[in-house]
Amino acid sequence: MVTDRAPTAIDEPGWNWLRVKHVTGFPRQARDGYFPEHGVTRPAATTEADLPPVGAEAASLPADPETVRDADRLALETTYLSGKWLVERPPETVDGLWEAVVEDVAAERFWDAKVTTAAGREAFGEAEHAVLVFTPNYFDREDVERVRRRLRGVHGVTEPIRYRPDAYTLDGVHEERLGELAESGASRFRV
Numbered sequence: 001m002v003t004d005r006a007p008t009a010i011d012e013p014g015w016n017w018l019r020v021k022h023v024t025g026f027p028r029q030a031r032d033g034y035f036p037e038h039g040v041t042r043p044a045a046t047t048e049a050d051l052p053p054v055g056a057e058a059a060s061l062p063a064d065p066e067t068v069r070d071a072d073r074l075a076l077e078t079t080y081l082s083g084k085w086l087v088e089r090p091p092e093t094v095d096g097l098w099e100a101v102v103e104d105v106a107a108e109r110f111w112d113a114k115v116t117t118a119a120g121r122e123a124f125g126e127a128e129h130a131v132l133v134f135t136p137n138y139f140d141r142e143d144v145e146r147v148r149r150r151l152r153g154v155h156g157v158t159e160p161i162r163y164r165p166d167a168y169t170l171d172g173v174h175e176e177r178l179g180e181l182a183e184s185g186a187s188r189f190r191v
Helices: 020-024 034-038 056-060 065-078 091-106 118-123 141-153 175-182
Strands: 017-019 083-089 112-116 129-135 162-165
Touching: 020 091, 020 112, 065 175, 083 091, 083 141, 091 112, 091 129, 129 141
Parallel strands: none
Antiparallel strands: 017 112, 083 129, 083 162, 112 129
8 A cells, every 4th residue: 555645745834643544544443353353352341350460561661560550540441542652763764664554554463553744753853753553452462562573573673662551641631640651751661
């Protein structure tokens, strides 16, 4: 699938993100096949028993284990369980990665994705583009890891990347409860 315009070609002020739905035409909710294809529990069907462990990675988390566990409970309460891997790419290589990611979303190998445009990179004062590859339920560590492995093995993402649950970015709504997890550099998994 070839995109009409590459992220590096979109320089209109205010158009900071290019989302898969801008390319494929279908919204995130339409990809119901992703859940049974990858054995992922839908957020609405997730329970406290599905809370991800706070184990060995706790030492590298930006908050104490109890704050992390509380953030997980907040995500469960709000059923806001999606999250994303952040891959940073220079303008010279982002268009190729983006096209491959779009193909993976269209084939339901990835659930959703978005990328900063040239305008967004400039507006955010970043040297590189951000490619965000989403999973629908970060409690499903197997799916989160499957997506990471594909980014590494198929798409050549060899540099360190981080995974950030969307609940950490609730626009300050729960900032007091999230504490350090609300900071932009916070992530749940780093590899």
